[in-house]
Amino acid sequence: MKKILFLAIIMALPFATALRGENEGAPFEAESGDASDSPFNQSKFVPDISLMLDGSYVFRNTRNAVYEMLESPEFTLTPGGESWHGHEEPHLRNGFNFNYAEISFYSMVDPYLELFAVCSLSEEHFGLEEAHFTTRSFPLGLQLRAGKFLSGFGRINEQHAHNWDFADQTLVNNAFFGEDGLSEVGVRLTWVAPTDLYLMLGGEALQGTNGRSFGNAKILNVKGTPVANVGNGPNLGVAYLKTSFDIGELTVLAGASAAIGKARINHGLDLAGKSGAAFAGDTRVLGGDITLKYMIDSLRYVSFQGEYLFRHMEGRRFSNDASDEMTRSDMDKRQSGLYAQLTSKFSPRWRCGARYDLLWKNRVRENGVDEGLPENMPRYSGMLEFNPTEFSRFRLQYNFDASKYNCESGAPERKINHEVIIQANLAIGAHGAHSF
Amino acid sequence: MKTKSLRALPETETSTAQKPPWAAFSRFSPRRRSKKPNTHHAASVLRFAVILALLLWAPALYAGKLKVVTTYPYIASITEQIGGDRIKVDHLARGDYDPHTIVPKPSFIARLRRADLLIISGAQLEIGWLPPLLRQAGNPTVNPGAKGFLDLSRSVRLIDVPKSVSREQGDIHPDGNPHYYLDPNNIPLLARSILTKLSALDSRNAGYYRSRHGEFAKLWNAKSAEWNRKLALLKGKKVIEYHKNFDYLLRRHGILLAGTIEPLPGIPPTSRHIEELEKIMSGGGISFILQDVYNSDDASRHLSKKFNVPMVKLPHDVGAVPAAEGIISLFDEIVRRLGQ
Numbered sequence: 001m002k003k004i005l006f007l008a009i010i011m012a013l014p015f016a017t018a019l020r021g022e023n024e025g026a027p028f029e030a031e032s033g034d035a036s037d038s039p040f041n042q043s044k045f046v047p048d049i050s051l052m053l054d055g056s057y058v059f060r061n062t063r064n065a066v067y068e069m070l071e072s073p074e075f076t077l078t079p080g081g082e083s084w085h086g087h088e089e090p091h092l093r094n095g096f097n098f099n100y101a102e103i104s105f106y107s108m109v110d111p112y113l114e115l116f117a118v119c120s121l122s123e124e125h126f127g128l129e130e131a132h133f134t135t136r137s138f139p140l141g142l143q144l145r146a147g148k149f150l151s152g153f154g155r156i157n158e159q160h161a162h163n164w165d166f167a168d169q170t171l172v173n174n175a176f177f178g179e180d181g182l183s184e185v186g187v188r189l190t191w192v193a194p195t196d197l198y199l200m201l202g203g204e205a206l207q208g209t210n211g212r213s214f215g216n217a218k219i220l221n222v223k224g225t226p227v228a229n230v231g232n233g234p235n236l237g238v239a240y241l242k243t244s245f246d247i248g249e250l251t252v253l254a255g256a257s258a259a260i261g262k263a264r265i266n267h268g269l270d271l272a273g274k275s276g277a278a279f280a281g282d283t284r285v286l287g288g289d290i291t292l293k294y295m296i297d298s299l300r301y302v303s304f305q306g307e308y309l310f311r312h313m314e315g316r317r318f319s320n321d322a323s324d325e326m327t328r329s330d331m332d333k334r335q336s337g338l339y340a341q342l343t344s345k346f347s348p349r350w351r352c353g354a355r356y357d358l359l360w361k362n363r364v365r366e367n368g369v370d371e372g373l374p375e376n377m378p379r380y381s382g383m384l385e386f387n388p389t390e391f392s393r394f395r396l397q398y399n400f401d402a403s404k405y406n407c408e409s410g411a412p413e414r415k416i417n418h419e420v421i422i423q424a425n426l427a428i429g430a431h432g433a434h435s436f
Numbered sequence: 437m438k439t440k441s442l443r444a445l446p447e448t449e450t451s452t453a454q455k456p457p458w459a460a461f462s463r464f465s466p467r468r469r470s471k472k473p474n475t476h477h478a479a480s481v482l483r484f485a486v487i488l489a490l491l492l493w494a495p496a497l498y499a500g501k502l503k504v505v506t507t508y509p510y511i512a513s514i515t516e517q518i519g520g521d522r523i524k525v526d527h528l529a530r531g532d533y534d535p536h537t538i539v540p541k542p543s544f545i546a547r548l549r550r551a552d553l554l555i556i557s558g559a560q561l562e563i564g565w566l567p568p569l570l571r572q573a574g575n576p577t578v579n580p581g582a583k584g585f586l587d588l589s590r591s592v593r594l595i596d597v598p599k600s601v602s603r604e605q606g607d608i609h610p611d612g613n614p615h616y617y618l619d620p621n622n623i624p625l626l627a628r629s630i631l632t633k634l635s636a637l638d639s640r641n642a643g644y645y646r647s648r649h650g651e652f653a654k655l656w657n658a659k660s661a662e663w664n665r666k667l668a669l670l671k672g673k674k675v676i677e678y679h680k681n682f683d684y685l686l687r688r689h690g691i692l693l694a695g696t697i698e699p700l701p702g703i704p705p706t707s708r709h710i711e712e713l714e715k716i717m718s719g720g721g722i723s724f725i726l727q728d729v730y731n732s733d734d735a736s737r738h739l740s741k742k743f744n745v746p747m748v749k750l751p752h753d754v755g756a757v758p759a760a761e762g763i764i765s766l767f768d769e770i771v772r773r774l775g776q
Contacts, residue, residue: 114571134571137576217744244543298532299731348704348731348732389703433565436541
């Protein structure tokens, strides 16, 4: 991974010097001078700034206190237990939810680089969702990005929440990458092939502190002694290939992705007098995605998007009970999940859609013995959306969620959740256009 | 995706949108020739060899040509008039779609990736779809500000530049009305910018471009005179328009805009707004309702029937209606439909 960084820097040097003087010096009329015009006025250099707001009203047949304790065994932890951009998961509670406000900044840094940052705000927290620079002057279809960014793994991972077709994250992405998705600090190199067929190759070297599938946490026992060696440096590599072509008015986009890295994940193993667990091992996540979008006419379309993910985690699990007795075991987890969603913009301002979510295979073996955990945990969703303009969106969504279990008392017990989400999402300011 | 060239000028190189995906690879092996033909099947082998060589060489032939990508078909058509067979022109958007809301297909990235020159209409018409494509194409040659980038809106004077902007006013364009190309008198300014750019990028063929431009300009002048004569007859007439697509043409010819079907740019008509239009129309004196080909014509149709005022569907770009095959036939068709 260090090689990639080194290569990128070496490549950047000659081109940075070669690409000078490309400004054309288009003749501009001198602005009529305002009284406020100082000769050093820089107001025209203000970057594109936008503010996005997302809130919802949720009806759920499960009380908040119960819902917060539910989980999908070995896939997710309890929804209340994790943070989302440093604050609560959206649509968590019955009643009103202020999900997030998002401020984004975008501008060219100079003729060679562009900078993009998204800050996520809640009532009490400030988080950095993305902040990265990307080269705009590399030749041969190459682009380098560095900073904190959403990985190009799969299809939905790189899309921001406000750009999703449904109010909530897909089950499988949530299970494998957490509520923030695979968002990491690192560097990415992409290459677009010089062919008529769209072909894009990407590789990323990431720090890998995701917490769900990857991590480099210190794993200590209650005495503070390390029980597994700690990761040092980037420990996650991601690679993907995407291709797209059109058949008449049907656009096909398909991709294959792999994320391979180390997992050092600690869930309170070092807390004395409490039960905790930790995992140290290797993780592979493989994914395949396909998007089909058919334009009925200029303003209407039907779109299908589906993704399948497989995860294999192999290593040692450490667990600690209330009497501070630590046990080690060999773990082998093979899990998979998928989602498939069909949406249609059936009129210029209206969209509807249906989604099938599934946490599928769940083969977890401890010391070679299958734990016999629940499999086939589905969720069915339907949505109707009204978009008065491209800057405002109101969405009604229903979820039949059979993916969550109560694991408090021994054997997991399925709890069916019916959810109705009424969501509002608004944007002001200069918000850049979305890609396909 | 081919823009048909003007009939008055020789047919130009066709677009290669239908080329198989592997064709580009064959460019890397253009020197591969077939072996000496066997005497027995000499004729058929030779024929095969010729076809094979042609297939392999075809991409190599235009590999030396300037590859121009334009956002809209009308730009491709003007560019073809000037560049002729010395360039390869390709456009991204369909001419019969709403130019504001083109879906940014990944296949467009592949085309931008290899372009030597990108010509855009500008004035923020492409702001909703082009920037992410350019960002992903990784082609610094055609980045805004680079040599291979041309924004045509810079060569004309835009009208209706708002004093202040707020999204309260709908989907407004801070630089002014971006549909400047729907006035035939602006086209020569665009053609001249394209000539300058082509000559700068490909100085070897500058003479060729200049002579083609000269022919085009002459033809355009003649056509313009004819269109202006016909449009002059509409002076003082009042019209209703769906979206402010034709304001440049209306203003130049003294045709008065009495209202728009959209209450605000980009906002579909509401029943209250239609009532207001009905009030305006009941006063009489409205000659046409101008409707585009991509928005719903329900409101226009309703008003047209109620007040017995003809609804005229006007093409807004090359390819919007079958008769608008090129930049000249586009205006022939607009003038013909207005004159009916």
